[in-house]
Amino acid sequence: MSTTATTETPVTFSREIANLLHAAGGNPVSSCMQCGTCSGTCPVGDFMDVRPQRLIRMIDAGMKDQVMATRSFWYCASCYQCTVRCPRGIDIAELMYGLKRFTIWRSKYPEDLIGPTFSETFVKNIVRTGRSYEPVLATSYFFTLGLKEMLQEATGATMLMLKGRLPVLPARIKRLENFKRMIKRIIPIGD
Amino acid sequence: MANIKATEQPRIGVYICHCGHNIAATIDVAAVAKFAEKLPGVALARDYKYMCSAPGQDLIQSDIEGHKLNRVVVASCSPLLHEHTFRNATEKGGINPFLFQMVNIREHNSWVHTDRAIATEKAKAQVQGAIRRVAGHSALETKRVPIHPDVLVVGGGIAGIHAAMTLANAGKKVYLVEREPSIGGHMAKFDKTFPTLDCAACILTPKMSSVGSHPNITLWSYSEVAKVDGFVGNYTVQVKRKPRYINEDLCTGCQECISSCVFKEPKFPDEFNERLGKRRPVYIPFAQATPQVVLIDPEVCLNFKRQKGPNGEPVVGDKCKKTCVEACGENKAIDFTQKEEIKEIQVGTVIVATGFKTFDATRVPYFGYGKYPNVYTSLEVERLVNASGPTGGHVVLRDGKEPKTIAIAHCIGSRDENTNRHCSRVCCMYSLKLAHLLKEHTGAEIYNFYIDMRTPGKGFEEFYQSVAAEGVHFVRGKIADVYPEAGGTGKLIVQAEDTLLGRVRKQPVDMVVLAVGLEPQADAQDVRRMFNMSCGSEGFFLERHPKLAPVSTFTDGVFIAGACQSPKDIPDTVAQAGAAAAEAMALIDKGHVEQEPNTAFIIEDECSGCKSCVPLCPYTAITFDEAKKKAVINEALCKGCGTCVASCPSGSIKQNLFEDGEIFAEIEGVLAQV
Numbered sequence: 001m002s003t004t005a006t007t008e009t010p011v012t013f014s015r016e017i018a019n020l021l022h023a024a025g026g027n028p029v030s031s032c033m034q035c036g037t038c039s040g041t042c043p044v045g046d047f048m049d050v051r052p053q054r055l056i057r058m059i060d061a062g063m064k065d066q067v068m069a070t071r072s073f074w075y076c077a078s079c080y081q082c083t084v085r086c087p088r089g090i091d092i093a094e095l096m097y098g099l100k101r102f103t104i105w106r107s108k109y110p111e112d113l114i115g116p117t118f119s120e121t122f123v124k125n126i127v128r129t130g131r132s133y134e135p136v137l138a139t140s141y142f143f144t145l146g147l148k149e150m151l152q153e154a155t156g157a158t159m160l161m162l163k164g165r166l167p168v169l170p171a172r173i174k175r176l177e178n179f180k181r182m183i184k185r186i187i188p189i190g191d
Numbered sequence: 192m193a194n195i196k197a198t199e200q201p202r203i204g205v206y207i208c209h210c211g212h213n214i215a216a217t218i219d220v221a222a223v224a225k226f227a228e229k230l231p232g233v234a235l236a237r238d239y240k241y242m243c244s245a246p247g248q249d250l251i252q253s254d255i256e257g258h259k260l261n262r263v264v265v266a267s268c269s270p271l272l273h274e275h276t277f278r279n280a281t282e283k284g285g286i287n288p289f290l291f292q293m294v295n296i297r298e299h300n301s302w303v304h305t306d307r308a309i310a311t312e313k314a315k316a317q318v319q320g321a322i323r324r325v326a327g328h329s330a331l332e333t334k335r336v337p338i339h340p341d342v343l344v345v346g347g348g349i350a351g352i353h354a355a356m357t358l359a360n361a362g363k364k365v366y367l368v369e370r371e372p373s374i375g376g377h378m379a380k381f382d383k384t385f386p387t388l389d390c391a392a393c394i395l396t397p398k399m400s401s402v403g404s405h406p407n408i409t410l411w412s413y414s415e416v417a418k419v420d421g422f423v424g425n426y427t428v429q430v431k432r433k434p435r436y437i438n439e440d441l442c443t444g445c446q447e448c449i450s451s452c453v454f455k456e457p458k459f460p461d462e463f464n465e466r467l468g469k470r471r472p473v474y475i476p477f478a479q480a481t482p483q484v485v486l487i488d489p490e491v492c493l494n495f496k497r498q499k500g501p502n503g504e505p506v507v508g509d510k511c512k513k514t515c516v517e518a519c520g521e522n523k524a525i526d527f528t529q530k531e532e533i534k535e536i537q538v539g540t541v542i543v544a545t546g547f548k549t550f551d552a553t554r555v556p557y558f559g560y561g562k563y564p565n566v567y568t569s570l571e572v573e574r575l576v577n578a579s580g581p582t583g584g585h586v587v588l589r590d591g592k593e594p595k596t597i598a599i600a601h602c603i604g605s606r607d608e609n610t611n612r613h614c615s616r617v618c619c620m621y622s623l624k625l626a627h628l629l630k631e632h633t634g635a636e637i638y639n640f641y642i643d644m645r646t647p648g649k650g651f652e653e654f655y656q657s658v659a660a661e662g663v664h665f666v667r668g669k670i671a672d673v674y675p676e677a678g679g680t681g682k683l684i685v686q687a688e689d690t691l692l693g694r695v696r697k698q699p700v701d702m703v704v705l706a707v708g709l710e711p712q713a714d715a716q717d718v719r720r721m722f723n724m725s726c727g728s729e730g731f732f733l734e735r736h737p738k739l740a741p742v743s744t745f746t747d748g749v750f751i752a753g754a755c756q757s758p759k760d761i762p763d764t765v766a767q768a769g770a771a772a773a774e775a776m777a778l779i780d781k782g783h784v785e786q787e788p789n790t791a792f793i794i795e796d797e798c799s800g801c802k803s804c805v806p807l808c809p810y811t812a813i814t815f816d817e818a819k820k821k822a823v824i825n826e827a828l829c830k831g832c833g834t835c836v837a838s839c840p841s842g843s844i845k846q847n848l849f850e851d852g853e854i855f856a857e858i859e860g861v862l863a864q865v
Contacts, residue, residue, distance in 0.1 A: 033606070035642040036688030040671025041557075045688075045695055053688055085557070085671065087607035 013064040020098040026083070026091030032056045038082035038092050048072040052082055052092050055099075068108045073099040074115035114141040127183050130173030134166055201326040202234040204260040205318065206251065208242035208267035210297055217301035219311040223266065226315045226865065232326050234258050243273050248280040255284030262286075262328065264321045266294035266314065287330035289788065289848065292321040315865040323860035327853045331788040336827055338424035338748075339539030340364065340779050345416055345718070348376020349761055350544035350753025350768040352398050357772035359407035363779060366536055367402065368430055369412045373480035375399055376546055380463065380570065382577040382584075384761055385624040386654035392479065392579070399481040412482055417533065419721050422810070422830060423748030424539045424784050434529040435486035441524035444483030448473050448515035448525065459491050461581065465571045468581030473515050478579060487515075487525070494527060540748045540775040543732065544768060545718055547754040550604025550611065550707040558603060558705055559673040563683055564589040566673060566703045569621060576628045586632045590681075594635050594701035598685045599626055600670040601641040605708030613729050615708035616758040619645045622706045623655055626663045629704075638664045638698055640687050648760065666698075667691045673703055709758035722749050731757045742771040747784065750774050789831035789848040795821050797843030804835035804844060 018028055032053070039051035050058065050070045058067050076096035083093045100119065103109040109116055121140040125133055138153070145153065160166035173179060205227040209215035220238040227236040235258055239247050242265055254260055263286075265277045270293045278288035296314045304310040340363060344355045347369030355367045367374070378384075379399075381391035402408055411430055418429040449471055457469035463476040472492035475485045489495040493511040507527040516525050549570050552560035559566045565588050567575070578584035587593055599622045605615040619641065626637045644665070646655045659665065672686040682699040689696045711730035712718070719726050723746045725733040732751045735743035742750045750771040753764040778784065800820040805813045812828035813835060815821075824835070824844075836844045845851070 027608075033642060034690055035602075036668035036690040037671045039688035039690075040668060040686050040695060051688060051693075051695075053690060054693060085609070087602075087609065087669070089608035 013062045013067070014059050016064075016102075017059050017095070017098065020102055021091070021094060024091050024094040024098070026086075026094065027089045029056050029059055029090060029095065031088045032060070032090060033088055035087060037085050037087060041081050041085050043079060043081065044075050044077050047075050052096070056090075056092075056095075067099070068103050068106070069110065071110060071113060072096075074109070074113055112144075114144055117141070123187075127180065127187075129170055130176050130179050131171045133170040136170070199261060201232040201262050202258070202260050203232050203262040203264060203322055203325060204251065204254050204258065205233055205236035205322065206242050206247075206263070206265045206267075207236070207238040207296075207314075207318070208247070208265065209238065209240045210267060210301075211240065214267070214297050214301045217304055217307055217310045218296060218314045219307065220314075222311055223296075223314045223318055227264075227318050227322065230319060230322050232262075233322060234260055242267050243276050248276065248283075251277065251280040252284040255281070255286060260284070260286070261290060262325045263291045264294060264318065264325055265291070266296045266318050266321070268297040269295050289331040290325065290328050292325040292328065294318055294321045312865055316861050316863075319863060319865060320857040320860035324853050324857035327850070327856055329847075331847055333785045333788055334826065335783040336422075336424050336786055337783050338779055338781070339426075339537050341366065341536070341538045342775050342779070343368065343416075343426070343428055343536065343538040343541045344544060345541065346376070346544035346546055346753070346755070347371075347374030347402075347410075347412065348544060348546045348753060348764075349378045349395065349398075350546065350755075350764045350771075351376075351542070352395075352402055353765045353768035354542045354544060354752055354772045354775075355402060355408055356398065356405070357769055358775065359405045361772075361776055362407065363776065364407050364409070366409045366411065366428075366430070366538065368414050368416055369410070370415050371476070372413045372435065372484075372486050373399075373476045373482070374402060374410065374412060375477075375479075375481065377570075378761060379477065379479075380465075380577070381573050382580075383624060383628060385620045386648070386650040388624070388627070396479040396481075399479065403481040403483070410482060411534070412484075413486065414534075416718075416721065419541075420811070422828070423746075424778070425827075426538050426541060426748070428536050428538060428541075430534045430536065432532040432534060434489075434531055435484070436489070436492075436525065436527055436529050437485055437487065438524045438526050438529075439482060439484050441522050442484045443522060443524070444475070444485070445522075446475060446485060447518040447520075448485060449475065451514045451518035453493060453512055453514055459488070464574045464581045465568070467571055467574055487527075540750070540778055541722060542750045542752055542768075542771045542775060543718065543722055543724070543744075543755060544752045544771075545712055545715070545755040547709040547758065548712050550615075550710055552603055552705045552707055554610060555603065557672055558600065558670065559683070559703070560705055563673065563675065563703075565594075565683055565701060566705065568705050568707050569618070569625060570707070572625055572629070572704050576625070576632055584632070586629060588702060592701070593633050594629075595633075596636045596638070596682075596698075596700040597629055597633075597702045597704060598638045598640060598670070598683075598698060598700040599704045599706060600673075600685070601639065601706045602669060603705040603707045604710070606642065611708055611710060611729060613708075613758070614645065616645070617760050618706040618708060620648070620651055620654070620760065622704075623658045623663075625704060627658050627661065630661055630663060635701070636664065638666055638685075638700070640666050640668060640670045640685065642667070642669050648762070666696060668696070670703075709754060712755070715755070718755075722746060724749060724751070727757075729757075731755065742767055742774055748775075748778060787831060787848075789846060790826050790829040791824055791831065791833070791836050791844050791846040792826075793822055793824055794843045794845065795819070797841055798822055799841050799843070801840060803840060804838055807834050807838050809834065 036053045039045055039053040045051045050072045073096040078093055080093045083091050104116055118140040207220045207224045209220055224236040224238040241247050263281045274293050278291050281291040282288040294317045300314055342358050342363055342365050344351045344367045347367055355365045358365050378391050378395050384391050413435050414430050414432045417431040420427045452471045452473050454471045457471050459470055460466040461468040461470040473485055473487045519525050552568050574580040575586050604610045630637055646652045666689050668687040668690045670685050670687045674684055676682040676684050676699050685698050687696050715730050724744045727733050732755050734741045752768040752771040798821045802815055804822055805815055810828050810830050812825045814823050816823050833846055836846045
C-alpha cells in the first residue's frame, strides 16, 4: 500500500451538491440554520421519510448513501413554499430537483419508485412532440397499480377522452424541428 | 489666516508602515522606501513596523531635528485613524502639522489586492503622488471655535431620559424633544423587565417625573425636530411643537375634562395600549404620563370633527357642548385655537435617541396576525399582562376567555432574508419573560418555538433555566404555519418541525404570541439626513467606530444612544445613554473645538462678483458684500466641501489643503513612471 499523501482534495458530498446548485439562485445549503421552516411548511412532509431540514443536515454531514437512498425528494410537489419561506434564502425546491437529477445520473434510487421513470418518460415525450401526451405518460406507473386501481384509472381516462379532455392521438406542435434544436442546446440529449 | 508659503528647498521624510502583516504581507515596504529615497526633494525614507507606536512617532520627531526635515509623508492606514497622530508627531518635531501628507496603502492597497508585485508598484505611485504634493503644502493654523454648552436630546425613551438626566445633573442645560404626548417610550409600556423581573413603571416613572421637574431640562413633548443647521458646537435647531389644544402651563393634570367629556364611554382606540383599549377625544396617554398634561385628538373631538377647512384639516367649530371647558373652569387650560409652533434653539451638541419600532407582523401573512383575533404581538401582550393595561392585568383573549394553552413564536421579522437579516437581540429574553408572566397570570401550558435561544447577558441564562424549571415547554423549530383547528373549536393550530425530535408538531393553542423583532423607526432616514448621520444596511444609525467610538457618529457633536443604533435591551441602552452624555460633556467642558483649516477663501482681486457661489453653499457660509461687490466666506461656517471652489467661473476661490497646484502635483506623481 502506498502511503503517499494525495495532493488532490476529494470532492465532498456537500461540495457535489453545491456544484449541482451552482446555476440555481439562492444561498448555498451550508447557510442553513436548521430552523425547520421548510419541514414545518411542507404540504407533503407527512409522506416524506426525511423532511428537507433533516435532509440538508445529512448533506452537510456527508451522508451521501443515506441521502440518495431517501425517497423524500421524489415526493416533492414543487409548490416552492419552502423556498419562499426559507429565512436563509435557500432554494430548497431546486435542491429537490437537483437531488432527483443526481440520483438519476448515478442510477441510484430505490427500484420501486415510479418517479424516475415517470420523469424520464415525460421529458422524452416533450422532446419528441413538444407536448405532453398523458396515455403514454400513464404507462410509466400504470402497471405498478393493483387491479382495482388500474381499472379505476382506465375508466377515468375513458370518461375524460369521451368528454374531449384527454387527447386520443398525440398532438404535435408546429415547427417541431426548431423546438428540438432549442432543446439540444439546453440538454445534451440523444435523438 | 496667513498662508505662509515655504520658501526653503523641500527636505521630505518618507515613512512606510508595515502595520504588522496588514501591509507588509502584500507590499514590499522596503522596496517602496528604497524607491522613495531617490525621488527629488526626499531627504530620507524608512520603513517601520508600526509607525503609529510611540517609537514610530519618536522616529519622525528625531528625524525632523537630526535631518533638518521640513516635510513629512507617512504611508500607512486610513487618515481617519491616524492622520491626527502623525500631524501631532510632525508638530512635536518642530514643524507645522500641515506640512504633512498621509498615504493610505492599507485600505486602498494591501487589503484589496493579492498580487504582491502589482501592489508594490501601486504603493510606489501613491507615495510618489504624496511626495510631489507635500512639497507644495503651506503652513496652516487650526482654528478654535467655542462650543455652546446646551444640549439637544432627541427622543424621550429610557435612553433620552437617562442622557438628559445625566447632563442636567452635571449642570448642563438640556432640551428634551419627544414626539409622543408623554416621555417614557417603549419601556413605559412594559410590565416587568428581564431578567430581574422588576416592574418597569416602578423604575421608570420616578425618572420621568424627575425629568419633568428638573430645572435644567426643557421638556418638549408632542414635538419634533424640524430643521438642523450649523456645525459642532454651534447648532441652530428648529423644533415643531404640535398643538395639543391645551395650554401646558395652565393645565394642572386634574383630568376633570376627561371625565366630563360629552363622550360618556371611551370610544376610540388607545395608541398607548396598542389599540387594545379605548380612550376619549380628550385624554392622557397613561396615569404616570410626563408631562401631566392632557391633549385633545382633533380627528375625533366633536368640536373639530364637525367642521373641516378647505383642505380637510380640522377647524374649530362650535358644534359641541364643550363640557370639558366647563369642567376646566377657572384654569382655562383648554385652547381650541392653538396652532403649531416653531421654536428655535441654539445647542452645541446633540444626542439622538429615537429608538425603534416593532416589526409589522402583517408583513408575514402565514402567522395569521390581523386574520385570527387570537394572534397577538408581544407588545400587545405586554399591555395585557400589565396591571395598568386595558384589562387591568387579566390576560383574556378578545372574546373574554382566558387562554389555557399559549404558543410563543420567536424570530418574527428577525433572522430572515425575507424581512430583516439581523437578530433583534431582545426577543429571546422578553419571550422568556412573557412566558413566565403568562404562566403566572393564567397557569396556561406555554410552548416556546425557537430557532436558537440567545441568552448571553448577565443573569440571562439563569433566568432561562428558571423559566424552563417552571414547566414552560421549548420546541426547537420555527413556526411555519398558523391555522384554525378543524371542527370550529376556536383553537389555532401552530405547525412547526420539532427539529430535535424529527417530527412535525401540530400544537392546538388558544393564543399565539408573535415575538416581533426590532426595526429602525419608519422615519429613521429623515432623521439621518437631518443630522447628517450614516446608516448601516438594516437602517440603524451608524456609529463612528463599532468598538472604539460606539456612541459617536460621523458628524462631530452628534451622538447616538439606545435602540436607534441597534436593537438592545434596557441595561445596554442606559449604559450607552450615559456614554453619549459623557461624550457630549467632554466636548462642552473642553469649551472649544479645533477645526480643520481646510476652508475655502476668496482671492478678492479676482472675484467678479457673479454670486454663483452664494446659493450653492450647503452651509450658507458665503455672503455677498454689496459695497465691494465681492463674495465673502465665513470661515467659521465653511466645512471645506469644495463646492464653491469648483463652481467659481473665474477660479478665484481656493481651498486650503486642496489648492489646484497641490492636487495636480499629486495626480502627476501618481501617474508618473515608478
